[in-house]
Amino acid sequence: MIDIFGTLGPSCSDEATLKAMFEAGMTGVRLNLSHSMLADNLDTINMVKSAAEKVGVKPLILVDIQGPELRIGDLETELQLSEGQEIVIGKNGIPVDFRIFENIHPGIELKFDDGKLAAVVSSCSDDYALATVKRGGVLKSRKSIASDDFDIEMPTLTEEDHINIKCAAENGITGIMQPFVRGREDVATLRNELHHCGADDIRIYAKIEDRRGIDKLDTIIEESDEIIIARGDLGNAVPLYDLPGVQKDIAGRCTEIGKPFMVVTQMLASMEHSPVPTRAEVSDIFNAVLDGASSVMVTGETAVGEYPVEVIRYMKKTIESAEKYKNKL
Structure with missing residues (x-):
């Protein structure tokens, strides 16, 4: 079964909407910790668990930590x-x-x-x-x-990451999404941190987001539990017209050795403001399934979009159609 992840946010911040999303086919959620701490979101995590339980789903709960990405600080206003x-x-x-x-x-x-x-x-x-x-x-x-013109080395885990990982170990989080993985060492650092927290059962989802990740993909595959083809930043690291080929290459290398992989970013971006997707978007999902994706994820579509339930429904129906087609091949 292909897992379908929705990203938590204001558009799905009530239990009724979450329940409808699980009923529509969602199997897990992502919580982005770039701007908040996990401890401040435990009520939301408990609401996710409650909504899923009511429809008989044992949800996968992923937290997306900060990692080595360079960021601006806090602004007084946007x-x-x-x-x-x-x-x-x-x-x-x-x-x-x-x-x-x-x-x-x-x-x-x-x-x-x-x-x-x-x-x-x-x-x-x-x-x-x-x-x-x-x-x-x-x-x-x-x-x-x-910038394409500099590469500043940042630590694998931030101070906030250490705190959030400990909190994840104590609150039933099933997976950590590790951003900008640069090689085996980054994944090993996170795995050691999880072991130290007594959370060896938490899966590591390594995000491939730049050329360093592409170059060290084979070692990252060996160390991680699942690979994420994170097309947002990856689309900045390579020309956009090359991105589909890079995605195909990563998918192929994962499939070759049986490593699960996830495809994410703009899968149904038009549905942030439209109740139906574009033809290109459903083709994108369909082809991700044919390439062997073990999971797919939407971000802003469910976090801030106007049609979070419809997003999951279209994702589920497209996956079912692609699996049916795949079985005929």
Whole structure:
């Protein structure tokens, strides 16, 4: 059976909606811990368990930890950035890790929020930089910041990750989604942490999100319990037109040795505001099943979208159709 994961958020924050999602075919949920702590979400976790139990489902509960991704700090308010606008990064501006200033120079492009926003540095010093917005939008706290021109080494686990992993071990979490896995060592570090917490039964879902993950895929496959083809950041690491081929390659290498893998990101993105998906989206899901995916996941579609139950229903029906077709081959 292919697992269907929905991401928790405001659109599915009540038990009735969660129950309907489980009835429609959802088998598990994802809680994103980029902006909050697991301890602050235990009421939601208990609500998930209650909703699932009422329809006879034993839910898989995954937490997506912070990991080594570089992020901006906390903003007082959301920032509306417009193309051509000059912004300050660092001192008296957008808060960032100080190591950024050791790696930037005029002309470098900075990408925010998985590349949704971008700005080009015009000048910089030891603790701040000026940049001109190239691609505008709304910038929120704790969103990612990256560049193709630098690679800042961050620790495998943050202080918040250590706290959240201990909490996960104590509250029935079934899996940890580990972001930006760079090699076997990252997964081994998380596994050791789980062992230290007495949580050897928690599965590790290693997210492949950049070229380092692609390059070390074979060792990551060996160490992890499941691979996640995380197409959001992966689509920034490689040209978008190459992304389908990269996905196929990862899927093929997992299938070859029997390692489960998950496909995630924008699977039904149009359904954040539409009750029906596009033809391309259902084809995407259908092909993920044909490629051997063991699970699929939606993110904003259920977290903030207008039709969370319909999203799960379309996901389930498309999977059933693809499995039926696959059995004829």
